Amino acid sequence: MLRPDYPLTSERLVLRPFTHDDFDDLYAYNSLPEVARYLYWDARDRDQVRAALDKKVTQTELTEEGQYLILAVHWPAAGKVVGEVNLEWLSVEHRQGETGFVFHPDYQGKGLAREAAEVMLRLAFEDLGLHRVIGRCDPRNEPSWRLLERLGMRREAHFVQNEIFKGEFGDEYVYAMLGSEWKDRQASTTSTS
Known part of the structure; x- marks a missing residue:
């Protein structure tokens, strides 16, 4: 079970549950075709963003497998939510999860x-x-798979035309990291700091 003590912070960011006040920031990137290009949904109109936000505000903890934790990424320097990150609890028995991210293009590359x-x-x-945690993406989405690699995840699979995606067969990369690899990576980061 995971019930984070919010807000979570990093060097520059505040991660927290979405609120209905985040509508404009969420709409700013959910409405862009280039953001939705490699996602399972198309660019969203205001009503679709409102419906998505209504769901996101409830996804604040993981109490059983199959649930998603979805957090707004607030960048105080910009004064707004610039993206979101998620964690799905795939299996309790096998201790598996999947992570993902969606960011406004104006705040990518930073x-x-x-x-x-x-x-x-x-x-x-x-x-x-x-x-074990996996990350999946379309091979054409180079910024996403490069980010997964920078996180220390390894590419374990390239599924060729494994699903119909937006009307055509598409490929998929699967990346993964083990808990022991995360621990080793953290130890190495700490020792070089």
Whole structure:
């Protein structure tokens, strides 16, 4: 079970549950076709963003497998929510999870997604006690798979045309990290600091 003590902070960011006050910030990136291009939904209109936000505000803890924890990534320097990170509890028995991220294009390339994703990996491994966390993305989405690699995840699979995605067969990369690898990575980061 995971009930984080909010807000969570990193060097530059505040991660917290979404609130209905985040509508404008969420709409700013959920409405962009380039953001939705590699996601399972299309660019959203205001009503669709409102419906998505209504669900996100409830996804604040993990009490059983199959649930999602979805957190708003607030960047105080910008004074707004610039993206979101998530953690799905895939299996209690096998201690498996999946993480992901979505960021406004104006705030990409600044290391913010990596910083936020590292907080989610810490929650997954250190607080929830997961053994393994995966990340999945479309191979055409190079910024996403490069981020997964910068996080220390290894590419374990390239599924070729494994699903119909937005009307055509698409490929998928699967990355993974073990809890022991996370621990080793943290130890090595601490020793070089």
